[in-house]
Amino acid sequence: MKIASWNVNSLNVRLPHLEQWLTTFAPDVVGIQETKMEDHKFPDAVLAGLGYRSVFAGQKTYNGVALLSREPAQDVQIGIPGFEDEQKRAIAGTVNGVRIINLYVVNGQDVGTDKYEYKLRWLEAVHAWVADELKKYPELIVMGDFNIAPEGRDTHDPLVWNENHILTSTAERGALHKLQQLGLHDAFRLHNDEDGVFSWWDYRAAGFRRNLGLRIDLTLVSDALKARAVAAGIDREPRTWDRPSDHAPAWVQLG
Incomplete structure (x- = not known):
């Protein structure tokens, strides 16, 4: 089962890209973030025509998350239970026995x-x-746009993206590490050791062409799935397309 996460940065703008990518990459489950779309405008019928069932929680202009899957998601949860939050940033469902939590983590603006x-x-x-x-x-x-680069090697310049910088601060990385201590493993790092592999590049300063990026889109697998995570990576191809999202899809393959 191939499971992917992609911050599309406006589904209204990026729907043609999503359609193309679903056809060529053919994931079984996709968590998308930043749909920036109210629920009544969600392209459910279009995605159903491609073979995907959708559950979603959106809002106008900001945030918005969805799960797309070939098999309908069961036991769907929208939002974090017990946490009062008007922002649509979390959704979960079970597909083929695997529980999937899709997150659009808060950016945080600046430290402090x-x-x-x-x-x-x-x-x-x-x-x-x-x-x-x-x-x-x-x-x-647990997957999504975490807005946290786990380590220095997940940034193009660790001296700039340091312990005092947003997305790489000590407290943010500590929160991610604490989450992983529950028994979650960064699927990408189970199969890839190299530096300089990113999932997000700023639109400005030719960020993508110069590979000035961060790896902030993650797929975390539980202890029980670790042995089944036979491959993982980041698909840079959609970032090369016309008017792309600033994020590329991160994915994990379960055997």
Whole structure:
């Protein structure tokens, strides 16, 4: 089963890209983030025509998440249980026995701001949710745009993206590490050791052409799925297309 995560940065703009990619890459499940689309506008029929069933939670202009799957998702959860949040950033469902949590993690703006504090509170709520989910669903994947680069080698310049910088600060990386300590493994790092492999590049300063990026889109697999995660990677191809999202899809293959 091939499972992928992609921040499309506006489904209204990127729907043709998503259609093309679903046809060529042919994942079994896709979590998408930043749909930036109200639910009544979600292209459910278009995606059904490509063989995908959809569950989604969106809002106008900002945020928005969805799960697309060849088999209908079961036991769907929208939002983090018990966490009051108007922003549509989390959705979960079970597909072929695998529990999948799709996250659009808060950016945080800058270290020390109110949005940064919100990000840390949000991640604490995610930790509690995932801990509870793992008790019910040992075979679990947490994926999405984490807006955290796990290590220095996941940035184009560790001196710039340091412990005091947003997306790489000590507290953010600590929250990610705490989440992984529940028994989650970065699928990409199970199969790839190299530096300089990224999933996001700024539109400015020819970021993609110069490979000035970050690896912030992650697929985390539980202990029970670690042995089944036979391959993982990042598909750079959609980032080369006309008017692309600034993110590329991250994926994991379960055997």
